[in-house]
Amino acid sequence: MRRGFARVLAVVLVGALAVAAGGPSASAxxxxxxxxxxxxxxxxxxxxxxxxxxxxxxxxxxxxxxxxxxxxxxxxxxxxxxxxxxxxxxxxxxxxxxxxxxxxxxxxxxxxxxxxxxxxxxxxxxxxxxxxxxxxxxxxxQQSPAWPAIVLLAAALLGAVAVGWWVVRRVRE
Amino acid sequence: MTHTSQAPTSGSPRVSRRGLLAVGGAGILGAAGGFIVGRESAPMTSDQPATAATAAAPQTYDFHGAHQAGISTPAQQHAAYLGINLQERSTNALAAVLRLVSDDAARMMAGKPALADPSGMLAATASGLTITVGLGHRAFELPGMQASRPEAFAALPAFATDAFEPGWGDTDLLVHIGSQDPLVLSHAIRVITVDLSTLARIAWIQQGFRALPDPSGATGRNLMGQVDGTVNPVPGTAEFDETVWMQHPSPAINGGTVLILRRIRMLLDTWDVLDTGAKELVIGRDLSTGAPLGGTSERDPMPLAATNDLGLPVIPTDAHARLAHASTPRTRILRRPYSYDHGMHAGTNDVGLLFVAYTQDPRDSFIPMQRRLAESDALNRWVSTIGSASYFVPPGVREGGFIGEGLLA
Missing domain, CATH: 2.60.40.1220 (Immunoglobulin-like)
Known part of the structure; x- marks a missing residue:
């Protein structure tokens, strides 16, 4: 149960990092x-x-x-x-x-x-x-502030973790 | 699984057939495509074995002709430049070297072994071998040679960005060898260095390579990622002749050219810190397409006067392509560069460019261009010119003659 959650979390984190590194806001x-x-x-x-x-x-x-x-x-x-x-x-x-x-x-x-x-x-x-x-x-x-992107990214991350958690629970049960 | 293992075997013959068709078609039409401009004496026929590389260029070039081969002929995949100094500084010694190299070149370019070649079998496939000979400033300082110096063969001045390291400077002679096959090239270097061993010393050998030709005809890239040689004149055109070949009343000079060879180290570790947008501002071109900034394709004219919405120049004032830009054939150069990569030394990549340029007169073209670049080229931060030499490349010779013969008369 715990291992499953950690795995999902890791996948989501790596994905989020990849998006952040490749995205246009990386050099902002x-x-x-x-x-x-x-x-x-x-x-x-x-x-x-x-x-x-x-x-x-x-x-x-x-x-x-x-x-x-x-x-x-x-x-x-x-x-x-x-x-x-x-x-x-x-x-x-x-x-x-x-x-x-x-x-x-x-x-x-x-x-x-x-x-x-x-x-x-x-x-x-x-x-x-x-x-x-x-x-x-x-x-x-563009000289636009970076915070909207950060908020969006955080929201997406939380959502993905929640979905992952839910999927793992469903599979285990 | 089966799909992936089949792909290479079925793929490669298809490529060579297409290459052969292209050669045949171009021959019938007599079109001035890049790969048939040379004076190939044995063009490929359909029963010769073909690879992608050999299909793109003829196997042999004629050593004899109005101009030496290795300039207007398509640049091969591999090249070596040999800086050679005479042991005995006399015109007799110079003549002996020129005769010997010319004889070796005529045979090996035809796919025949040089005289007394102990490994003659290595000469059987010329793979587009060309051997080109140039005379350096030192050769024209020999007794009896001063009067033969072409006026246009002017010494290069010092430039602010010169960072010469010892061992890459001017020599009496240059032998430039090119081939599609690195083995053929290595063998030709060996033949010539052994043949000259009693007459001359090799000061340096600079070797380089190029990418395989792009099927779309796009210009090759250097190791910084940029296309290199976009504005080159096309062999067979009046513009090419005007850019490259000297026009002179003396047949010993007419049809010759000046070759400038500069060894440019690339500081790739700091260059690669730049993101693509920054590199494009430094070069003045789009890195993926090679188009000038503000243009859409590689050969679009440079919009030098264009400004964007904010009033900033579309091509920065210190962009490399802007400063290297020249507008008339006589002020341009033919670029025929090779990349070099000698691995790593003291934790740093020893990589760069053999900048090779041809011009009918460097005073019209290379010298003013290099002054502009030395003064303000944004690219200077990431390159270092560590060697420089220039040569007069005499015109070609008829059968039985040797390169530079007329200069010694």
């Missing part, structure tokens, strides 16, 4: 920690640069950053710089008032590409306003 541990300016910030003066900082260090290769105004014109200067966990880009001086979107793509030191964006406003927003949140790009990794 490279997380954006902060941006400068912060998402949605309204600035009174034009920033000299933008940056995005992550929870682990980045490769100095493969990084890219671009800042677009509401008409999708690039307002950055020079190349993006990667230092430790931060990618940064200098901006043209005295940006006119409006909404800007900074986009980044980095490869974390442990080999995961991350792509995303944030917006900020200099003075007052552009009209019409550019979209506040960026669509996640296919090439990059």
């Amino acid at each position: 541990h490279t997380q954006l920690v902060a941006t400068s300016p912060s998402e949605g910030a309204v600035l009174t003066t034009s920033p000299a640069s933008v940056s995005a900082t992550f929870n682990e260090s980045l490769l100095t290769t493969g990084g890219a950053m671009v800042v677009l105004d509401a008409e999708r014109r690039s307002v950055g200067t020079g190349d993006a710089r990667v230092q430790r966990a931060t990618i940064a880009l200098d901006l043209q001086p005295s940006l006119p008032d409006g909404t800007y979107r900074a986009a980044y793509r980095v490869i974390s030191a442990d080999g995961h590409p991350v792509e995303g964006s944030f917006t900020f406003i200099v003075g007052s927003p552009s009209k019409p306003e550019v979209q506040g949140t960026a669509p996640a790009n296919a090439a990059g990794e």
Whole structure:
């Protein structure tokens, strides 16, 4: 009886681990920690640069950053710089008032590409306003929180254990 | 059980029949398919025994012709590059070596043993054997040879990423041997090294291998997993001729080419830490299809100017494929690389790529390309160029002649 339960539990656990390892959420541990300016910030003066900082260090290769105004014109200067966990880009001086979107793509030191964006406003927003949140790009990794996946996985695991327990009982009885 | 044991025996003859049909069909049509571009003197006929490998390429290539074999002919499964230095640094010694190697090559490529070969039976199956000879920078420094140096055979400058280890550098001569059969290759190496033993010293031998040809015609992959040689010109086209062969008033140079051989160690342990998406950003291509990022199939043009919704370049600015990109035949190279794997040493895999490139003038093509790569290629982190040598590969010769003859006159 006990051995049967342990066997079912082991099978379910191994299965759950395999799903977790192969699933798209496996590399979600490279997380954006902060941006400068912060998402949605309204600035009174034009920033000299933008940056995005992550929870682990980045490769100095493969990084890219671009800042677009509401008409999708690039307002950055020079190349993006990667230092430790931060990618940064200098901006043209005295940006006119409006909404800007900074986009980044980095490869974390442990080999995961991350792509995303944030917006900020200099003075007052552009009209019409550019979209506040960026669509996640296919090439990059979505910056969505991992907890819904974890809850789902836990629920599935519990369900599977319960079913397994029930099956073992039925067979034994 | 019975199903699985039957599968291999019934499967393999089917493959070779299809291969033979392909050879026959291509011959009738005279199409410029990859495997009939060579100057094969004995194309396969249906009563010859066939395996998948031999069906894809002719058994023998003619040593004689306008160009040396082993460049426009299909790359065999196995290759060796022998760096050779003369014992006596004179044009007489150089001529003796060139004569000897040419004689050995002409015989063995025809499936005949070299003179006094004690194991001549090993030469009976050439298995697509080609033997190609090049002269190094050191050969043109010999007394009486300076005036013969082709202008386009320029020395390679130092590149920022060079990490040369001793023993893989320039030599007087290069002998490149290729065959479908590693046994034939080994025997040909032995014949040539023994024949040259009183005249020359072998500085190094670099051996490599390739994957079996993909039936779909997809480009072969290297050990990093990427397709290698996608943008190669196709033999038999004007573009190929313009990329590879020198045009020169001197018949000793016209129809020759420059061969660049670089030994590139791959740091696979750290490369394999990257997930597929990251590798694709570094290379600039989809790993499974070989298509450029933003494209759908391997030979799609590179969308170099494309940006995504966020304004980020679809192909990163430091992607390998972007920086290696060249837009005209004369600025391109013919890539004919081989992988190498010498097992494990001091706990690290000794694996990599024999980067082999041909160009009519490296100053137009390889040198500017390599400068771009050395400066900013994202791939540099996972590769290390540990050896480099370059050679002038003279044009082919008529029967009775020897390679490089015109340079010595």
